[in-house]
Amino acid sequence: MTLHNVLIIDDEPDIRELLEITLGRMQLHTRAVGTVSEAKRLLENTHFDLCLTDMRLPDGDGIDLVDHMQIHHPNLPVAVITAYGSVESAVQALKSGAFDFVSKPVDLHNLRRLVSTALKLSQSPPEDAGTQAQQADPHGLLGHTPAMQRLNETILKLARSQAPVYILGESGSGKERVAREIHRRGPRQGHPFVPVNCGAIPAELMESEFFGHIKGSFTGATADKQGLFQAAQGGTLLLDEVAELPLHMQVKLLRAIQERAIKPIGAAHEIPLDVRILSASHKDLAVEVQAGRFRQDLFYRLNVIELRVPALRERQEDIPLLATHILNRLADHWDTPAKHLTSAAIQALMAHDYPGNVRELENLLERAATLTESNTIQVADLRLPHTTDTEHPDPSSSPQRPLTQHLEQQERQTITLALAQAGGNPTLAARHLGLTARQLRHRLGRLGLKHH
Numbered sequence: 001m002t003l004h005n006v007l008i009i010d011d012e013p014d015i016r017e018l019l020e021i022t023l024g025r026m027q028l029h030t031r032a033v034g035t036v037s038e039a040k041r042l043l044e045n046t047h048f049d050l051c052l053t054d055m056r057l058p059d060g061d062g063i064d065l066v067d068h069m070q071i072h073h074p075n076l077p078v079a080v081i082t083a084y085g086s087v088e089s090a091v092q093a094l095k096s097g098a099f100d101f102v103s104k105p106v107d108l109h110n111l112r113r114l115v116s117t118a119l120k121l122s123q124s125p126p127e128d129a130g131t132q133a134q135q136a137d138p139h140g141l142l143g144h145t146p147a148m149q150r151l152n153e154t155i156l157k158l159a160r161s162q163a164p165v166y167i168l169g170e171s172g173s174g175k176e177r178v179a180r181e182i183h184r185r186g187p188r189q190g191h192p193f194v195p196v197n198c199g200a201i202p203a204e205l206m207e208s209e210f211f212g213h214i215k216g217s218f219t220g221a222t223a224d225k226q227g228l229f230q231a232a233q234g235g236t237l238l239l240d241e242v243a244e245l246p247l248h249m250q251v252k253l254l255r256a257i258q259e260r261a262i263k264p265i266g267a268a269h270e271i272p273l274d275v276r277i278l279s280a281s282h283k284d285l286a287v288e289v290q291a292g293r294f295r296q297d298l299f300y301r302l303n304v305i306e307l308r309v310p311a312l313r314e315r316q317e318d319i320p321l322l323a324t325h326i327l328n329r330l331a332d333h334w335d336t337p338a339k340h341l342t343s344a345a346i347q348a349l350m351a352h353d354y355p356g357n358v359r360e361l362e363n364l365l366e367r368a369a370t371l372t373e374s375n376t377i378q379v380a381d382l383r384l385p386h387t388t389d390t391e392h393p394d395p396s397s398s399p400q401r402p403l404t405q406h407l408e409q410q411e412r413q414t415i416t417l418a419l420a421q422a423g424g425n426p427t428l429a430a431r432h433l434g435l436t437a438r439q440l441r442h443r444l445g446r447l448g449l450k451h452h
């Protein structure tokens, strides 16, 4: 077995020694230097698997080194050691491309976690965003437009970092899919990805949902319950619709992120956390902060890196590819031959505005594929607002009907998705939907969805 090589940069001999001893016990080989220039020299002719640098060095700061490595050694993970409580410099280092940080005094548990993540990274060099494999990947983000290629490239970079990412984009534009990709392409891939819809959990249950509780800690707590943070241990937690978090939860969340630990309700001790936090919203959080509805300190912690998912109307050229993919998926699902769009129908799809983005395209095609008997979908079958066939009005689209239908379809999709994400487990799906298991059963019955 080859020993992994770690470069330590710190000007305090005591800390250098402590780190060398600790990493040595982890069967790692170390080299330690005290200045930026020595580090740069060593990096030129020695292979390293990880670099651990202090922030304040005699001839520069840790950020200079992070910048240098992004250019000259982009595949080498670098982590910074920050002074106790200096959140700003940690955030700045993450923004510059450091994959993680530890704060002084260095906690050995955190250090070990960081090192093992880093070593996974250095074993798997970044992939090429444009590969065929990725385009054919059913879980990946489809799209050839420059906007999507840029997004895919950024995702691969962010997957290698542990920095919190705030994903901003219109409803249905693919924010959750982006978050899944960040998780799936990074070193946490073998661990859970837990999406939480912050708008769907009743405020009074939120603390227990997030942090868990101990049996008997409040009326109704009849058994110990693991919270969502613990469910995501080792993996990634997506705080979806994060702008909906009530202020009292924002405080608790900030604390959990800062301390990297949680305390279940009624528990005597904190539990250390190893969870990467991603968040998403269709609302602009900066605006929410200005309006006093979102805490600035939490915003600052979540929004270390901001990633915008383009609206579908900004990448119209991707619509044919997406449409074909969706129709093929439906055909697979229904076990029928795939339906095709006429070129006029493709044109019409490309000209549509999509306030509901990719999800709207999916719904629209599902409706068209369901209602069209033939294997070819024509413009009229799409029932786009400006292409409605006025000579043959559809009796089912009386003024009140479309909204009810639309809502029902949304509900159906949300529930189906939740069940799929929960691996078919209705209790888990109900929890993610903010419903009781009984409420979910009732809805499944009403929508005619059978669940086995």
Ligand SMILES: Nc1ncnc2c1ncn2[C@@H]1O[C@H](COP(=O)(O)OP(=O)(O)OP(=O)(O)O)[C@@H](O)[C@H]1O
Residues within 6 Å of the ligand: 140, 141, 142, 143, 169, 170, 171, 172, 173, 174, 175, 176, 177, 178, 240, 282, 322, 358, 359, 362
């Ligand atoms: N680039 C893409 N390629 C393939 N499918 C996509 C892409 N973007 C989005 N989708 C699909 O569109 C649907 C909506 O995406 P997703 O749920 O990620 O959006 P969202 O922005 O999180 O929505 P919301 O704002 O409602 O939470 C999903 O079924 C997703 O798989």
